[in-house]
Amino acid sequence: xxxxxxxxxxxxxxxxxxxxxxxxxxxxxxxxxxxxxxxxxxxxxxxxxxxxxxxxxxxxxxxxxxxxxxxxxxxxxxxxxxxxxxxxxxxxxxxxxxxxxxxxxxxxxxxxxxxxxxxxxxxxxxxxxxxxxxxxxxxxxxxxxxxxxxxxxxxxxxxxxxxxxxxxxxxxxxxxxxxxxxxxxxxxxxxxxxxxxxxxxxxxxxxxxxxxxxxxxxxxxxxxxxxxxxxxxxxxxxxxxxxxxxxxxxxxxxxxxxxxxxxxxxxxxxxxxxxxxxxxxxxxxxxxxxxxxxxxxxxxxxxxxxxxxxxxxxxxxxxxxxxxxxxxxxxxxxxxxxxxxxxx
Numbered sequence: 001x002x003x004x005x006x007x008x009x010x011x012x013x014x015x016x017x018x019x020x021x022x023x024x025x026x027x028x029x030x031x032x033x034x035x036x037x038x039x040x041x042x043x044x045x046x047x048x049x050x051x052x053x054x055x056x057x058x059x060x061x062x063x064x065x066x067x068x069x070x071x072x073x074x075x076x077x078x079x080x081x082x083x084x085x086x087x088x089x090x091x092x093x094x095x096x097x098x099x100x101x102x103x104x105x106x107x108x109x110x111x112x113x114x115x116x117x118x119x120x121x122x123x124x125x126x127x128x129x130x131x132x133x134x135x136x137x138x139x140x141x142x143x144x145x146x147x148x149x150x151x152x153x154x155x156x157x158x159x160x161x162x163x164x165x166x167x168x169x170x171x172x173x174x175x176x177x178x179x180x181x182x183x184x185x186x187x188x189x190x191x192x193x194x195x196x197x198x199x200x201x202x203x204x205x206x207x208x209x210x211x212x213x214x215x216x217x218x219x220x221x222x223x224x225x226x227x228x229x230x231x232x233x234x235x236x237x238x239x240x241x242x243x244x245x246x247x248x249x250x251x252x253x254x255x256x257x258x259x260x261x262x263x264x265x266x267x268x269x270x271x272x273x274x275x276x277x278x279x280x281x282x283x284x285x286x287x288x289x290x291x292x293x294x295x296x297x298x299x300x301x302x303x304x305x306x307x308x309x310x311x312x313x314x315x316x317x318x319x320x321x322x323x324x325x326x327x328x329x330x331x332x333x334x335x336x337x338x339x340x341x342x343x344x
Contacts, residue, residue, distance in 0.1 A: 024083075173216060187293075213287050
């Protein structure tokens with residue numbers, strides 16, 4: 001087991017290197033970088049700054065940025081160095097878990113992630129617990145009643161919910177319950193007077209704001225888990241040990257929850273780490289944008305649009321590392337849940 005874990009940890013190094021190298025290479029060919037954006041803003045400022053000099057006749061709007069100023073801008077963003085040297089410097093920083101500093105927000109990338117994380121954790125945790133809380137019992141009920149009207153109706157509802165994109169559902173919820181009926185707020189996680197409320201009122205206010213975003217995220221996310229649970233239970237119910245348990249005189253409840261339940265939940269439980277971490281690190285970009293929630297998804301999108309390369313590469317490095325570690329934990333869960341699994 002120790003050799004397997006060590007091998008997986010060592011394999012993370014080339015994986016991280018490959019992800020960062022490909023992303024860094026692509027960035028070099030993407031037009032409209034921070035230097036170009038700064039120059040465009042400078043030209044726009046000069047062009048709109050009055051047209052002519054006071055008391056003179058010379059127009060300065062078309063002069064742009066002089067060469068010396070351009071070199072200063074490149075040095076400011078680190079683009080005065082060759083690309084290979086910048087890549088090596090970035091890897092050296094990342095090895096120390098120094099994610100760099102944002103070009104446009106003048107903050108450390110780690111600090112930005114820490115500031116945006118509460119919103120994503122809020123959405124992720126609620127989505128994770130509600131999805132599994134609904135999906136697992138529903139999957140068990142569907143397996144026990146397989147082929148009945150209940151199974152057919154719930155499958156239809158689950159598939160319809162899965163087919164509706166979360167963003168489309170979010171728009172519908174905003175229009176109906178936020179706009180027409182005005183039952184829920186349109187944006188944010190809390191009201192403007194949240195600090196003035198009592199603790200009980202704060203909890204109610206928070207749940208009031210989070211209801212629609214979580215609903216939009218949950219409806220599609222629990223469908224896969226529900227169908228996976230149903231199929232896993234059906235597969236276990238048909239095995240020989242279930243027939244033996246029934247032949248020994250155990251009632252259906254004991255057979256289902258004492259014998260079938262543990263074996264059927266192996267694929268579900270082993271996916272817990274990835275689902276739990278992914279729930280609030282993958283980022284719900286469209287939902288966060290739609291409901292004006294300032295989380296990690298929105299941060300990543302704005303960083304790509306503004307070519308804020310330290311944020312793009314820093315968050316990519318951190319999320320990739322977390323994803324690799326989570327995948328390792330998921331694989332180790334197989335041994336914990338099912339001792340028959342041997343990585344050797």
